[in-house]
Amino acid sequence: MHRFANPKRFMRLSGVLLPWTAGLSIVLIGAGIYLALFGSPSDYQQGQSVRMMYVHVPAAWMSLFCYTSMAVAAAVALIWKHPLADLAAKSAAPIGACFTFLALVTGSLWGKPMWGTWWVWDARLTSVLILFFLYLGYMALINAFDDPTRGYRAASILVLVGFVNVPIIKFSVDWWNTLHQPASVFKMGGPAIHPSMLTPLLLVGVGYTTYFLWVLMVRMRTEILAGKIRAARLRQVRGPVSAEG
Amino acid sequence: MDRFIRLVGRDLRLAQRHGFDSLLVVVFFVIAVVLFPFGVGPEPNILARIAAGIIWVAALLASMLSLERLLQADYEDGSLELLVLSPVTLEVIVLAKILAHWLTTGLPLIIAAPLLAVLLNMNVEGFAILILALLLGTPTLSLMGAVGAGLILGSRRGGVLLSLLVLPLYIPVLIFGVGAVDAAIAGFAFKAQILILAGLFLGTLALCPWATAAAIRQALE
Numbered sequence: 001m002h003r004f005a006n007p008k009r010f011m012r013l014s015g016v017l018l019p020w021t022a023g024l025s026i027v028l029i030g031a032g033i034y035l036a037l038f039g040s041p042s043d044y045q046q047g048q049s050v051r052m053m054y055v056h057v058p059a060a061w062m063s064l065f066c067y068t069s070m071a072v073a074a075a076v077a078l079i080w081k082h083p084l085a086d087l088a089a090k091s092a093a094p095i096g097a098c099f100t101f102l103a104l105v106t107g108s109l110w111g112k113p114m115w116g117t118w119w120v121w122d123a124r125l126t127s128v129l130i131l132f133f134l135y136l137g138y139m140a141l142i143n144a145f146d147d148p149t150r151g152y153r154a155a156s157i158l159v160l161v162g163f164v165n166v167p168i169i170k171f172s173v174d175w176w177n178t179l180h181q182p183a184s185v186f187k188m189g190g191p192a193i194h195p196s197m198l199t200p201l202l203l204v205g206v207g208y209t210t211y212f213l214w215v216l217m218v219r220m221r222t223e224i225l226a227g228k229i230r231a232a233r234l235r236q237v238r239g240p241v242s243a244e245g
Numbered sequence: 246m247d248r249f250i251r252l253v254g255r256d257l258r259l260a261q262r263h264g265f266d267s268l269l270v271v272v273f274f275v276i277a278v279v280l281f282p283f284g285v286g287p288e289p290n291i292l293a294r295i296a297a298g299i300i301w302v303a304a305l306l307a308s309m310l311s312l313e314r315l316l317q318a319d320y321e322d323g324s325l326e327l328l329v330l331s332p333v334t335l336e337v338i339v340l341a342k343i344l345a346h347w348l349t350t351g352l353p354l355i356i357a358a359p360l361l362a363v364l365l366n367m368n369v370e371g372f373a374i375l376i377l378a379l380l381l382g383t384p385t386l387s388l389m390g391a392v393g394a395g396l397i398l399g400s401r402r403g404g405v406l407l408s409l410l411v412l413p414l415y416i417p418v419l420i421f422g423v424g425a426v427d428a429a430i431a432g433f434a435f436k437a438q439i440l441i442l443a444g445l446f447l448g449t450l451a452l453c454p455w456a457t458a459a460a461i462r463q464a465l466e
């Protein structure tokens with residue numbers, strides 16, 4: 001892992017990987033959505049509305065996955081002071097927040113025809129809403145300090161403190177018998193849905209993940225370049241002084 | 246233990262010398278609760294139905310307003326740095342400060358709560374459980390809030406940011422606190438909610454001083 005701590009090497013590696021992850025995500029999401037809309041059956045109970053599952057469920061998976069990656073990156077940054085880990089966490093946060101928002105909105109749109117309501121305060125919806133606030137709090141905290149390093153360190157602790165919410169979200173449908181349906185894919189005994197529905201679901205899920213990696217690399221490259229610009233500006237201000245000193 | 250008591254005493258003496266302005270938090274609590282009958286109408290049945298929720302939310306907000314004072318003043322005049330350098334473990338120092346904070350803000354809230362419950366026409370069965378739940382809940386709020394207070398040291402707009410950071414973590418305490426009081430009023434068993442509140446309190450008691458100490462250390466680096 002320390003091999004990749006060099007920003008220059010990261011820029012080279014990500015420059016190579018970027019077009020591949022971009023292409024792969026477009027292909028996977030495209031294939032998944034095609035199968036979701038045309039290649040999979042409609043539900044016996046929900047009819048065509050079940051196709052919203054193929055957007056909603058992978059987005060919810062990604063919201064947890066992004067937060068977990070942020071927590072891992074924050075732990076790496078705090079323990080080993082890996083220079084790119086802070087950047088990774090900061091870059092992942094807006095993507096995770098957008099996936100969480102997407103999950104909440106598509107869930108709400110799906111809930112209206114299915115459950116008859118836009119929103120209900122059941123365990124899973126409430127805990128995902130709390131996750132969304134945790135993302136927003138993280139992004140606010142990182143930008144709240146004049147010294148960026150302070151922001152990274154404080155935000156790393158916040159991510160780790162908030163990580164307790166992730167298992168709560170995962171097991172909320174098991175612990176509380178409420179409106180949101182229990183787990184059908186990631187549970188003991190394997191997935192309980194038919195392959196014709198599971199395949200597009202997993203395709204979109206992996207597609208979202210490659211999309212996340214694509215945008216993550218773009219954002220991290222931007223952060224590294226922004227740091228270079230900041231350093232160059234400081235050098236420009238300090239330049240004449242050091243020439244005499 | 247002796248040092249712990251002396252640290253608590255220091256913070257209490259400081260609060261006293263500042264004229265107990267921590268009691269302003271209780272005034273905010275009372276005013277916030279009193280606003281609700283003006284907002285939702287004075288009909289007693291409606292107020293009785295939402296009384297537990299109003300009191301808990303107002304206690305949450307009042308508790309949060311007072312959190313900045315936990316560490317900010319010491320951070321600004323440099324005494325926090327001296328405390329960190331002292332031979333006493335930072336986690337013990339943090340715990341002492343949280344205890345003093347709860348004694349000056351949480352405890353007055355608990356004393357004021359039954360009076361406000363009367364104002365909101367809450368059912369008599371709920372009073373005892375309200376006090377018990379607040380006794381378990383307000384220290385939990387102080388503990389969780391201390392982590393937030395440590396994270397925002399030296400930041401811009403710290404007070405507002407603190408609410409965004411800490412309120413999502415407060416929500417479970419709110420849910421079970423109100424759940425306990427509502428269950429007691431309706432005549433159902435409330436033992437589960439009280440036990441969960443106690444569990445949350447013990448969990449935060451174990452983990453939050455450590456997290457707050459980590460936050461303070463990174464703020465002073």
